[in-house]
Amino acid sequence: MAFLSVENLTYTYGQNTPFEKTAIKDISFSAEKGEIIGLIGHTGSGKSTLVQHLNGLIKPQSGQILLDGTDIWADEKKIREIRFRVGLVFQYPEYQLFEETVEKDIAFGPTNMGLSPEEIKARVYAAAQSVGLREELLAQSPFDLSGGEKRRAAIAGVMAMQPEILIFDEPTAGLDPAGRDQILENIVKYRDATGATILIVSHSMEDMAKVAEKILVMNHGSLALSGTTESVYAQADALVGMGLNVPQITKVFLALRRFGIDLPLVYTVDGAFDAILSFRKGGAPV
Amino acid sequence: MDNIIEVKNVTFEYDSADTSARQVLRNFSLSIARGSFTVILGHNGSGKSTLAKLLNGLYKPTAGAVTVDGMDTADEAHEIDIKRKVGMVFQNPDNQLVASVVEEDVAFGPENLGMEPAEIRLRVDEALKAVDMYDYRKSAPHKLSGGQKQRIAIAGVIAMQPECIVLDEPTAMLDPRGRSEVLDTLVRLNREKGITIVLITHYMNETEPADRVLVMHDGEVIDDGRPREVFSHIDTLKRAGLDLPQTTDLLYRLRQAGLSVPEGVLTVEECVQALLPLLTEVR
Numbered sequence A: 001m002a003f004l005s006v007e008n009l010t011y012t013y014g015q016n017t018p019f020e021k022t023a024i025k026d027i028s029f030s031a032e033k034g035e036i037i038g039l040i041g042h043t044g045s046g047k048s049t050l051v052q053h054l055n056g057l058i059k060p061q062s063g064q065i066l067l068d069g070t071d072i073w074a075d076e077k078k079i080r081e082i083r084f085r086v087g088l089v090f091q092y093p094e095y096q097l098f099e100e101t102v103e104k105d106i107a108f109g110p111t112n113m114g115l116s117p118e119e120i121k122a123r124v125y126a127a128a129q130s131v132g133l134r135e136e137l138l139a140q141s142p143f144d145l146s147g148g149e150k151r152r153a154a155i156a157g158v159m160a161m162q163p164e165i166l167i168f169d170e171p172t173a174g175l176d177p178a179g180r181d182q183i184l185e186n187i188v189k190y191r192d193a194t195g196a197t198i199l200i201v202s203h204s205m206e207d208m209a210k211v212a213e214k215i216l217v218m219n220h221g222s223l224a225l226s227g228t229t230e231s232v233y234a235q236a237d238a239l240v241g242m243g244l245n246v247p248q249i250t251k252v253f254l255a256l257r258r259f260g261i262d263l264p265l266v267y268t269v270d271g272a273f274d275a276i277l278s279f280r281k282g283g284a285p286v
Numbered sequence B: 001m002d003n004i005i006e007v008k009n010v011t012f013e014y015d016s017a018d019t020s021a022r023q024v025l026r027n028f029s030l031s032i033a034r035g036s037f038t039v040i041l042g043h044n045g046s047g048k049s050t051l052a053k054l055l056n057g058l059y060k061p062t063a064g065a066v067t068v069d070g071m072d073t074a075d076e077a078h079e080i081d082i083k084r085k086v087g088m089v090f091q092n093p094d095n096q097l098v099a100s101v102v103e104e105d106v107a108f109g110p111e112n113l114g115m116e117p118a119e120i121r122l123r124v125d126e127a128l129k130a131v132d133m134y135d136y137r138k139s140a141p142h143k144l145s146g147g148q149k150q151r152i153a154i155a156g157v158i159a160m161q162p163e164c165i166v167l168d169e170p171t172a173m174l175d176p177r178g179r180s181e182v183l184d185t186l187v188r189l190n191r192e193k194g195i196t197i198v199l200i201t202h203y204m205n206e207t208e209p210a211d212r213v214l215v216m217h218d219g220e221v222i223d224d225g226r227p228r229e230v231f232s233h234i235d236t237l238k239r240a241g242l243d244l245p246q247t248t249d250l251l252y253r254l255r256q257a258g259l260s261v262p263e264g265v266l267t268v269e270e271c272v273q274a275l276l277p278l279l280t281e282v283r
Helices: A047-054 A076-085 A102-112 A117-130 A135-139 A147-159 A177-194 A205-211 A229-233 A236-241 A248-258 A269-280 B048-055 B076-085 B102-112 B117-130 B146-158 B176-193 B227-232 B234-239 B246-256 B268-280
Strands: A004-013 A021-031 A036-040 A062-067 A086-089 A165-169 A197-202 A214-219 A222-228 B003-013 B023-033 B037-041 B063-068 B086-089 B164-168 B196-201 B212-217 B220-225
Touching: A004 A047, A021 A047, A021 A062, A021 A214, A021 A222, A036 A047, A036 A177, A036 A205, A047 A086, A047 A165, A047 A197, A076 A086, A086 A147, A102 A117, A102 A135, A102 A147, A117 A135, A117 A147, A117 A177, A147 A165, A147 A177, A165 A177, A177 A197, A177 A205, A197 A205, A205 A229, A214 A229, A222 A229, A222 A236, A229 A236, A236 A248, A248 A269, A248 B246, A248 B268, A269 B246, A269 B268, B003 B048, B003 B196, B023 B048, B023 B063, B023 B196, B023 B220, B037 B048, B037 B176, B048 B063, B048 B086, B048 B164, B048 B196, B063 B076, B076 B086, B086 B146, B102 B117, B102 B146, B117 B146, B117 B176, B146 B164, B146 B176, B164 B176, B176 B196, B212 B227, B212 B234, B220 B227, B220 B234, B227 B234, B246 B268
Parallel strands: A036 A197, A036 A214, A086 A165, A165 A197, B037 B196, B037 B212, B086 B164, B164 B196
Antiparallel strands: A004 A021, A004 A062, A214 A222, B003 B023, B003 B063, B212 B220
16 A cells, blocks of 8 residues: 555536636546655646645545545544645745744744644754754744745745655745755755655756656646656657656757667756767667 | 947945845946847846846946936936836736736836826737737736736836836746746847847746846856857856756766867757767767
């Protein structure tokens, strides 16, 4: 039994009204502990509706979500507990900072969990460290931080609840390359340290190529493609048809293959570099 | 060359107790040629957003001068004329839309200028057509996609009939489709209407349509040239903390490894052409 199992989830907004719109249709997938999964799809494809189901912000109209084999809605009164186990970092989470100090802001979640003051403090410091926030920043107002620091403080606030599943909605949107790489690195480090399952909603096929082990592709509310990163990126034409961009380097290699050159399919610059060198050595493609 | 904007020896400081960190630009000079498409690249904190706000007088220089068509932005008598000539578009489309109907939003600027209703109608329609959003004129902005919202924000600027549009990371919050919609719109405004475009971004692939690329780092221009020239200066780009396009990065690394490949490669097609000889000669 998978750790997280989503079965035949369907959701329609404005049911029985003229504005009825089916946001997700018959979505099924599963995730194991410690996996990093990329959830890709263009705007309006149903990604946000799906992730809001996973921590019980939206109740399924049909289908179910099993966490460790138990339906998260089995006992409605316990749904709050699910939200501690499945953390959701919204898009632009820095807009949700509100406390007087960074420390208090990060402590907000653990405090709501009713933990002891010592435990809260330990978690706040650990979370700040996970996202690379210097300790002296904890005493400052979150509104005095730089944009990238604010984002990381907001992420630390969710990490401090030590969820078993951590979902990020566009965690790198609006950041520059340095800020983006730092966030992605923090996420991978957090997974390595805690063994949490990570789900990242993203538009960036390049980013997902760097960190994701599995990819889910949503299109018009359905799960159009899913599988290992390699197997999904190999279907470049299908991805382009859904308004998504395959990485530039993948396009180059697809074109080279059309010239009859027997190269493997790559989606990172590292992979492309290795593939070209080993091809020139006459060896079999990696 | 006829310049629409001249930045001469500008120093800019933010008001802050911490003086060391607040001087963003020092003795900075730059000219923007009329009708050009200029892209300014830089990471966060490189001073590019400060520069953008100096270009139409939202910020006034601490020292030095910025002139738009010869008018000093520090001279309050020219304030309205300057803001009409140089329009601004910012990163977050949600923060820039004010009305509940698209065409009313676009009409906001002209209305504030006290224009005749008939003239406003004309300008709004023309602006919406220019960004390919005319069919959405009766829609509610909050129901549009990010790319569509950003094009409405651009239409709001175009309705003021500016000669130049400065855009500060207009695509940072958009998905790939929205990003290319906005970029295509800018190219069209530049090529067909001759509007000067100053596009500030950290996406290097958005430099493709530019005729000039500036790279900013720590408040200084550290590279300035045609996209192809700038992209052949890999070390400068890396120093500026920018992401190389994957194609450029791959060829750079192959060159470092001793292979013979051309410099300044940008597009997928060019990269394929550059790699083909490497892969066919060994056969």
